[in-house]
Amino acid sequence: MSTAYSERRTSHSWMESAVCRHVTDPGIFHDSVTEESALAVCAICPVIASCFAYIHDLVEFSGIAAGTVWRDGNHPRVPCASCPGTRCGTTG
Numbered sequence: 001m002s003t004a005y006s007e008r009r010t011s012h013s014w015m016e017s018a019v020c021r022h023v024t025d026p027g028i029f030h031d032s033v034t035e036e037s038a039l040a041v042c043a044i045c046p047v048i049a050s051c052f053a054y055i056h057d058l059v060e061f062s063g064i065a066a067g068t069v070w071r072d073g074n075h076p077r078v079p080c081a082s083c084p085g086t087r088c089g090t091t092g
């Protein structure tokens, strides 16, 4: 059973270094109009790899995180070799 993003968002130490913690309006990560602004925040974030792995394992997440747009549980296709996620259960 997956855990909702809001329930787990403060449970990892890497989140302390997340640039988005300092964004005045967190809503930019959940609005297609402000998508470019959110992606720009992720682009300078030092924990983007940890963020990607975390979000990739959340089946229900939609929004912008880890420099990626995630929509309706449809996770972006990424080359397996560079994907740190474990949700799909495949390798290579």
Ligand code: SF4
Pocket (backbone or CB within 6 Å): 018, 019, 020, 021, 041, 042, 043, 045, 046, 047, 048, 051, 052, 064, 065, 066, 067
């Ligand atoms: S990569 Fe983006 S969404 Fe993830 S922690 Fe950093 S700023 Fe936040």
